[in-house]
Amino acid sequence: MALDNVWxxxxxxxxxxxxxxxxxxxxxxxxxxxVTAVTWGGGAAEHAAVLGEYGATKIYDLGDLGDPGEALPxxxxxxxxxxxxxxxxxxxxxxxxxxxxxxxVAGRLSVKLDRPVITNIVGMSxxxxxxxxxxxxxxxxxxARFTGEGPFLYVVRAKSFAAEPAGGGPAEVVQAAAPExxxxxxxxxxxxxxxxxxxxxxxxxxxxxxxxRGLGSADSYELVEELAKLLNGAPGxxxxxxxxxxxxxxxxxxxxxxxxxxxxxxxxxxxxATQHLVxxxxxxxxxxxNKDQDAPIFSVADLGIVGDVHKVLPALIEAxxxx
Amino acid sequence: xxxxxxxxxxxxxxxxxxxxxVTHNLDRSGKLILDDSDSYGVEMGLQLASGVxxxxxxxxxxxxxxxSGLRTALAMGAARAILVSDDALSGTDSLGTAKxxxxxxxxxxxxxxxxxxxxxxxxxxxxxxxxxxxLGLPSVTFAKKIAxxxxxxxxxxxTEAGFDEVECPLPAVVSVTAGVVEPRYPSFKGIMxxxxxPVDVLAVADLGIDGGQVGxxxxxxxxxxxxxxxxREGGEIVVDEGNGAERILAxxxxxxxx
Ligand SMILES: Cc1cc2nc3c(=O)[nH]c(=O)nc-3n(C[C@H](O)[C@H](O)[C@H](O)COP(=O)(O)OP(=O)(O)OC[C@H]3O[C@@H](n4cnc5c(N)ncnc54)[C@H](O)[C@@H]3O)c2cc1C
Ligand SMILES: Nc1ncnc2c1ncn2[C@@H]1O[C@H](COP(=O)(O)O)[C@@H](O)[C@H]1O
Numbered sequence: 320m321a322l323d324n325v326w327x328x329x330x331x332x333x334x335x336x337x338x339x340x341x342x343x344x345x346x347x348x349x350x351x352x353x354v355t356a357v358t359w360g361g362g363a364a365e366h367a368a369v370l371g372e373y374g375a376t377k378i379y380d381l382g383d384l385g386d387p388g389e390a391l392p393x394x395x396x397x398x399x400x401x402x403x404x405x406x407x408x409x410x411x412x413x414x415x416x417x418x419x420x421x422x423x424v425a426g427r428l429s430v431k432l433d434r435p436v437i438t439n440i441v442g443m444s445x446x447x448x449x450x451x452x453x454x455x456x457x458x459x460x461x462x463a464r465f466t467g468e469g470p471f472l473y474v475v476r477a478k479s480f481a482a483e484p485a486g487g488g489p490a491e492v493v494q495a496a497a498p499e500x501x502x503x504x505x506x507x508x509x510x511x512x513x514x515x516x517x518x519x520x521x522x523x524x525x526x527x528x529x530x531x532r533g534l535g536s537a538d539s540y541e542l543v544e545e546l547a548k549l550l551n552g553a554p555g556x557x558x559x560x561x562x563x564x565x566x567x568x569x570x571x572x573x574x575x576x577x578x579x580x581x582x583x584x585x586x587x588x589x590x591x592a593t594q595h596l597v598x599x600x601x602x603x604x605x606x607x608x609n610k611d612q613d614a615p616i617f618s619v620a621d622l623g624i625v626g627d628v629h630k631v632l633p634a635l636i637e638a639x640x641x642x
Numbered sequence: 643x644x645x646x647x648x649x650x651x652x653x654x655x656x657x658x659x660x661x662x663x664v665t666h667n668l669d670r671s672g673k674l675i676l677d678d679s680d681s682y683g684v685e686m687g688l689q690l691a692s693g694v695x696x697x698x699x700x701x702x703x704x705x706x707x708x709x710s711g712l713r714t715a716l717a718m719g720a721a722r723a724i725l726v727s728d729d730a731l732s733g734t735d736s737l738g739t740a741k742x743x744x745x746x747x748x749x750x751x752x753x754x755x756x757x758x759x760x761x762x763x764x765x766x767x768x769x770x771x772x773x774x775x776x777l778g779l780p781s782v783t784f785a786k787k788i789a790x791x792x793x794x795x796x797x798x799x800x801t802e803a804g805f806d807e808v809e810c811p812l813p814a815v816v817s818v819t820a821g822v823v824e825p826r827y828p829s830f831k832g833i834m835x836x837x838x839x840p841v842d843v844l845a846v847a848d849l850g851i852d853g854g855q856v857g858x859x860x861x862x863x864x865x866x867x868x869x870x871x872x873x874r875e876g877g878e879i880v881v882d883e884g885n886g887a888e889r890i891l892a893x894x895x896x897x898x899x900x
Contacts, residue, residue, distance in 0.1 A: 332802075391799075391808060393771055393781065417767075419784050419801065426740075426771025435737040435862050438766040449866065454661070460871045461666065467862030474768070505780040506810035514804035526899060550899060562820045568786070568800050575760065575819075583899050585890075600874060604897055606890055618876045622893045626882025634887035639900065 321446040322411040325351030326470075328396075328424055329358045329370060329378075330416055336366055338523070339416040341373045341482035343475055347414055348374035348485060350447030355410070356490060359384060359396055363492050371490035373482065379403060379495040393423025394504040399497035400424070401431040404470070412447055412471040425474050427503075437463055438474040447471075456593025457600050477522060478578045478601065514567045519553050521570060526552025527581045527602070529572055530560060531595075533588020533609060533628055537565035542632040543587055549639045555579065555599075557589045573598035588628045591616025608632070643696050643790065645687040646752035647720065648743060648773075649680040651704040651711030652763040665858075666865035667733060674704060676711035679758035681825040683818050684715045687756050688826075690790055697721040699750045703742050705732065709841055716836035717828030724749065728845040733858030736764070740772035742856060745849035748777060754795060755815040759784055774815035781815040782808050786822055 325347040329340040336358075347354040356375035358366065363380035370378055381399045384390040404410070415425040417438065429436045442451030442460075449464040450473060465471050521527065528550065530543035540560070547554040555577075556570040572579055574594040584602035589595060591607070591614055599605070600619055607620040608631050617623040624631055651674035661667065687698040700715050700723035712723045724746045731742065747755055755777075760767035774781035786805060787798035790812070797808045797816060810816075828836070846853055854860055880889050894900045 391780075391782065393783070394775075397775070419799075422767050423771045423781070423783055426768035427775045429737055429768065430740070430772050430775035433737075435735045436766070436768050437863055438736075438768055453871070454868065457871055458873075460869055461661075461865050462867040462869075463863060463865050465863050501778075502811075503775065503778060503780055506782050506808055506814070509807045509809050511801070511806050512804045550894070558820070564821070567804065568819070568821065569802060569804065574765065583894070583897060604893075606893060608886065608890075612879070612881070617879055619874045620879075621877035622889065623877070623879040624882050624886040624889060625879060626886045630884075631882055631886040631890070635890055638887055638891050642900065 321448055322351040324353055324355070324410050325447070326355045326357055326410040326413040327375065328413065328415045328421055329356040329375070330418060330420060331358055331360055331362050331366055335369055337416065337418070338482060339418065339477045342477070342480045343414040343416060344370065344373035344375055345482050346443060346475070346480040349445055350443065351412065355379060357381065357400060359392060367489040367492050371487045372484045374485050374487060375490040376487065378490045378492045380492050381495055381497050384497065389508045390504050391423070391506040391508060392420045393427050395497040395500045396424045397427030397431055398500040398504070399495055400428055402498050403495055404432060410470045412469060412473060415472065415474045417474050417476045422474060425472055429472055432470065434467070434470060434472055435465070436472040436474060437465065440473055440475045441479045443473070453597050456596045476578055478580050514569055516569070518548060519551070521553040521555055521572070522577045522579055524553035525581050526550045526583045526585070527555045527572070527579050527599070528552055528585045528587065529555035529557065529589060529599070530587045531557035531589030532559040534560070535629070539629070540565055542628070542636065545636055546585070546632060549636065552581070552583070557595050586616050586620070587632060589616055590614050591619065643691050643693065643753045644699060644750060645691045645697070646699050646701050646747050646750050646755045647680070647683045647687040647715070648755070648757040649684065649700050649702050649711060649715050650677040650761045651675065651702055651708050652677045652761065655762055661868055665733065666868055674708045674711055676714040677758065677762050679760070679762055679820065680715070681718070682820055682822050683756035683758055684718050684720060685823045685825040686788055686818055688719045689823065690754065690788065699724065699752065701743060701746045701750070702726070703731065703739060703746070707843060712841060713836045714828060716839045717832040718826055719832060722840045722842070724842045724844065726844050726846070726849065730846050730853055730857045733861050734856045735861040735863050736766045736768055737772060738856040738860050740769050740776060741851060742846070742849065743769070744773045744776035745851055746844065747773065753812045754790070755779070755813070757815065757817045759817045759819055770815055770817040777815070779813055779815050780810050781817070782810050783817040785816050785818045788816060788818070788822065
């Protein structure tokens, strides 16, 4: 353990800390002697038990992010963290989730502390000093490290480490209200829109059925949804059909979407571009249906069906229904 | 309204990519093209800056005085470009890149700065927030819809669960996703006009940036190794002759998924 003090930016939603936050805490335990979680949103006291269970001994609670209207977290959270460092705190490394807000905070803090950031991390050495990155759709792996002084800022992708509780007691909550961040923190959330979803979450499902442009039209995505439901899985998508507006972004799998590692990934009418592969190649089993025998998706599939999704999927749905 | 759009010029992603075996930097010695991800920002900028006297100004950092990608964006309709190109920039890390871009952007005194959420070749995705912090501006990342209303920008920002409506005073930095607009194709007239549009080429010294902060010398991170990842073996390929669904079913049974 080369590092003393490791901080984790622990994001929390309504259901408590995100799974990625718990993955980061788990990793932080192995690279650092002591782990501190930094959190905001007003739920620190409530989350102290679970954050403690996954390894945090202390929580810096930045509270809610102001009234009227909630500030976007990037600027105020980075300001608060910078203030703690300027006030004498000495984290050797800070782990950020590769989420929308996580990347914003990391970018802002990087400038405030004048430290570079290493992003897109999918693996890390036990001493916390070198990191791994997928290149070219995961066909190669680069190893990187910082050469200057800490704190080392690391942005880590989901599913890079398994979350495991360590059985620690509740973490001590320390209030660290965000200082006035000035004009940089002027962006306000006016309203939130939640897109409906049923069934398991995409990044937690044991089965993921994804559709791509090969479906031909937005209507045909129903085949994917129905199949996902029959297999008790979650429907996913390639970016091509998210960009086309067929399905919400929350379904996108890949480099700019979710990383999934289900027991079974079923790709329907997806070519298998490197940016898609990098988000699903870690699946335990992969089945692909594509009418083009040379589609790159077949190079990672355990079972590849060269065929038309409009024939194979309805037949599969019928067969499953009649069981 | 003046809109600065950051556009990265990158090696053609369709061509096989390579890393320099010694420095592990991406080989950028060939011809570069406009990063497709930035074409959305260019289009958004053109739609927002459509009033009299409005301008879309491109900002790019690229080696070898490269302008091919800039010409594509100028052909779409941008008014002019600022290109930072300097041998001293080779090996610059993302914070250094953000410092260079921020210094170039501030010369254009924009009301709005647009970037993509992440570049196709580097995809660190932290540069938009870094630029905003360096310029002392607020930012909204992951925009899927943008409207400007007086001195306020209204953004629909992607979230895990859906989207948030965000309001932010101008000037501001906004990063856009591919869903935000449909980029136009440059017209023949646009392509011809682009040839004579001004491209201001600057060196590091012109920006008042200390050379020690950029390039390999200023980079405080390094790639120590690049290795082939474990290959995932392809499995059985079956041509569907009416039996495709059955084969999948059998496989699902084998996995005990059903
Ligand atoms: C910076 C960047 C980030 C990106 N991030 C992502 C990401 O996160 N996720 C992602 O998915 N992509 C991402 N992409 C896009 C990616 O490069 C591809 O463009 C995209 O994945 C293609 O989607 P697709 O496979 O659905 O479409 P296509 O590539 O058009 O493939 C459609 C496939 O369907 C097959 N087909 C057609 N008709 C049928 C039929 N009737 N039956 C069966 N098969 C049929 C075709 O043979 C073809 O293989 C990113 C790109 C960039 C530049
Ligand atoms: N060299 C560059 N020149 C111009 N814009 C850039 C450059 N590097 C990054 N950007 C912008 O910043 C975004 C995010 O880049 P990155 O952080 O590398 O993923 C890109 O999509 C561009 O809009």
